[in-house]
Amino acid sequence: MKSFKYTINGNVYKVVINTIEDTIADVEVNGTPYKVEMAKPTKKQVVTIKRPVQTTTPPVARPQTTSGAGAIKSPLPGIILEVNCKAGDAVKKGQKLFVLEAMKMENAINSDRDGTVKEVKVNKGDSILEGADLVIIG
Numbered sequence: 001m002k003s004f005k006y007t008i009n010g011n012v013y014k015v016v017i018n019t020i021e022d023t024i025a026d027v028e029v030n031g032t033p034y035k036v037e038m039a040k041p042t043k044k045q046v047v048t049i050k051r052p053v054q055t056t057t058p059p060v061a062r063p064q065t066t067s068g069a070g071a072i073k074s075p076l077p078g079i080i081l082e083v084n085c086k087a088g089d090a091v092k093k094g095q096k097l098f099v100l101e102a103m104k105m106e107n108a109i110n111s112d113r114d115g116t117v118k119e120v121k122v123n124k125g126d127s128i129l130e131g132a133d134l135v136i137i138g
Contacts, residue, residue, distance in 0.1 A: 001016060001017065001018055002016070003016045003017075004016075004017075013029055013030055014029070014031075015027060015028070016028045020038075023037055023038045023039070024037055024038070025038060070115070070118065070137050071133045071134075071135070071136055071137075072097065072109065072111065072133070072135050072136075072137065073132060073133055073134065074109070074128050074129070074130055074131060074132045074134055075100075075107070075109070075130065076100070076103070076107070076130050077127075077128060077129050077130045078100045078102030078103075078107070078127070078128065079100070079101045079102075079125065079126070079128075080098055080099070080100060080101075080122050080123065080124055080125060080126045080128065080134075081099040081100065081101050081106060081124065082098060082099035082124065083097075083098055083120060083122065083123065083124050084096055084097055084098065084099075085097045085098075085117050085120060085135060086117065086120060087117050087118065087119055087120060088116065088117060089116070089117045090115075090116050091111045091114065091115060091116070091137060092111065092114050093111055093112060093113055093114050094110050094111065095110060095111045096108045096109070096110055097109055097110060097111055097134070097135055098122070098134055098135075100128075109134060111137065113137060115137040115138055116137065116138055117136070117137055118136040118137065118138045119135065119136040120135050121133045121134055121135060121136070122134050122135075
C-alpha cells in the first residue's frame with residue numbers, strides 16, 4: 001500500500017494505492033475507492049536515485065615534480081570548497097588550509113608543519129585526484 005498527496009488546481013487529494021494486478025489498480029482518493037484501468041501492465045521497477053552531475057572542471061592530474069618534503073597532498077579525490085591560504089602566508093602546524101568535499105563530506109586539510117606558503121597549486125572549485133599537490137610550504 002502506497003500513499004500519495006497531490007494538489008491539483010488548489011484541491012488536495014490523498015491517493016492510496018492498495019493493489020495493482022495486471023492492468024487494474026485498486027485505489028482510494030480521499031477515502032473513496034476506485035478501480036483504475038491502466039494502458040499496459042505494470043512491471044516491478046527498480047528506481048535508482050542518481051547524485052546530480054557536478055558542473056565543475058574534471059579532475060586534473062597535477063604534475064608531481066615539486067612534491068617532496070614541502071608538499072601537502074590531497075588524501076582523497078574530491079572538490080576544493082575553500083582555499084584558506086595564499087603564497088607568502090605564514091602557517092602553523094594544524095592550521096586549516098583547505099576544505100575538500102569528498103564522498104559528500106567536507107574534510108579540513110590542515111598544515112602538517114610550520115612554515116611559509118611558497119605556492120598554492122589548486123583553486124576553489126577544482127576537482128582533484130588523490131595524491132595531488134595542494135600547497136608547497138617552505
